[in-house]
């Protein structure tokens with residue numbers, strides 16, 4: 001599947017997706033088809049760019065904003081099964097069946113357990129866990145048929161480490177490990193890998209609102225002494241999606257500067 005990933009098609013001038021329902025052609029490409037959820041900003045956007053640079057034909061979901069140039073944009077809220085199905089249909093029509101899925105879309109609603117509302121809990125679980133189930137289930141259909149595929153779930157260091165004020169988020173991210181490992185066992189015989197990438201403290205909108213004291217506190221606990229970048233995370237995803245990741249499945253790869261070491 002990934003043998004052709006080292007060919008780098010020129011997608012740089014392709015149009016971006018200006019609007020909803022319709023998918024925008026990403027231009028000619030040779031590599032496997034990859035779908036990244038939440039590709040309009042943050043880590044997902046950089047993953048989409050990295051995979052496109054590596055020669056994949058990349059599609060990205062977005063609820064708002066736009067996907068990067070050279071990436072086929074499809075609108076989808078991952079909590080909505082019908083929107084997810086419509087997005088896959090658009091990708092299949094333009095690029096072909098999805099061979100690599102990167103389930104990246106995620107949210108936080110941080111607060112202490114005593115203050116955590118049902119809505120805080122439901123929103124995070126429905127997006128991070130159930131939304132991932134939706135996109136994985138839909139991807140599995142084509143991958144099983146092709147007897148080949150790569151599934152990468154974006155979890156978090158806090159899924160294993162725990163985090164005060166993030167009971168909902170940590171639960172959802174821990175759940176992704178069980179999901180990926182079950183998929184690895186269930187689908188391995190069909191040539192499909194399923195792995196987890198667990199970022200640590202990465203500079204994006206998700207961490208932008210943290211106050212200086214909290215940031216300094218985190219940094220003090222990170223052996224590498226700095227926040228990570230979206231590029232750091234994208235490099236791990238590119239490995240799992242590319243030729244080097246062919247015999248890796250059920251793995252949890254931390255990209256956290258050592259923050260979660262031992263967990």
Ligand SMILES: NC(=O)c1ccc[n+]([C@@H]2O[C@H](COP(=O)([O-])OP(=O)(O)OC[C@H]3O[C@@H](n4cnc5c(N)ncnc54)[C@H](OP(=O)(O)O)[C@@H]3O)[C@@H](O)[C@H]2O)c1
Pocket residue numbers: 037038039040041042043044061062063064065076077078079104105106107127131154155156157198199200201202203204205206207
């Ligand atoms: N930043 C970190 O330090 C860090 C650490 C560990 C793990 N992670 C994980 O990495 C992933 C990306 O995080 P990030 O930092 O890039 O976050 P971000 O900048 O807040 O971006 C989140 C992305 O997810 C999308 N999204 C959220 N809810 C969605 C839904 N219901 N349907 C479709 N898309 C949805 C957002 O779309 P909209 O723009 O439409 O909202 C956006 O594209 C998340 O799973 C996050 O949990 C991040």
